[in-house]
Amino acid sequence: MINKKVANVVEALKGVESGMTLMLGGFGLCGIPENAIAELVRLGITDITCISNNAGVDDFGLGLLLQNHQIKKMISSYVGENDEFERQMLSGELEVELTPQGTLAEKCRAAQAGFPAFYTPAGYGTEVAEGKETREFDGKMYVLEPAYKADFSFVKAWKGDEAGNLIFKGTARNFNPCMCGAATITVAEVEELLPAGSLDPNQIHIPGIFVQRIFQGKHYEKRIEQRTVRPKEHVG
């Protein structure tokens, strides 16, 4: 067993520097690497390029890095729900690259799987395709999209073992698996870190080969953005 376990978040983020490109998993606030984000805030590194589907809310998730003016550029598909983001974007402090969600996922997966680029129909004929190579296949037009290049990728899983194997829960899976192995160093934080052999190899979502460092996460807040419920039906 090749042991990927590191003692804590401080050790897990060793080597992260200003000016780097970072991938961060999560959809909205669901499945975000809360511990890694807190440590990035503490480190105070700046001029970060973040590849993340969303940009958090004002006081949580990537919003914490925005408040601190640590992010130079955001690459996302949807960035609503964040006033500070809007302010920085409109004032020109923050550079924003909007990418169709499926393209964003695939650009991560392509990096993971060794594809330099791929053709997708998404965005053809729109401003997203401006300046990009296009090509026709079977009468339909496609846009060439390159794979991302990142220095670190920060993902969050439900369970993991010391070998770096990961299991995700519910829709907290989202972009996390696509970002594993898509950067030079992948750091996984988990709700439950177990000894190798504890997880059933049949149930592993991401094999440890895609993960360089794994650590036991702490104090997950798991904030809900839109709490939608229905009243309990009372019987009798």
Next chain:
Amino acid sequence: MLDKNGIAKRIAKEVKDGYYVNLGIGIPTLVANFVRNDIEVEFQSENGVLGMGPFPFEGEEDADTINAGKQTITTLPGASFFDSAVSFGMIRGKHVDLTILGAMEVAENGDIANWKIPGRMVKGMGGAMDLVASAENIIVAMMHTNKAGQSKLLKRCTLPLTGVGCVKKIVTNMAVLEVKHHTFHLLERAPGVSVADIKKATEGKLVVEGNIPEMVV
């Protein structure tokens, strides 16, 4: 004239037994409430779930189980979770049978604009560009005119596009229309709405053939 629920109710009739359906935010979300319960349909949410159920009971919400609108949801028997690349693989690979989404503008050539208004804060396209570029069966749910009373069914979209030549069917508060041969073809009228009303509210080329029936909602 239909209200938002009326539009959703009419669109629900387009949902067939055995369909995998992706619902956008807004009116499309309401469609789930009106789908016949004697057919088997699975709802996909692009953040990574198939087999979405209703909202959870109070106290049973789970931060790890949400839809693409970031709302807490439940799953039904047979549901599955998957990552974002697989999710859009389902969409791009045309495995999802029907996509229902909203629009700010639709043009007679099938172009759609629904993500950006110049001069206003841009929130992003989310999964809309992937959905419209890939799905073969797209229904647009929208009001026929904007708040200023101007037509949203145009000769050419004026707003930045989400996709080109992709819309096949539109259900508005006034009518059901099909987009083909670079024209809007009127299929049904909403209750109490005349063909003349629809003509007046449609800027793009409208084809009216024969007697146009009133919608059954």
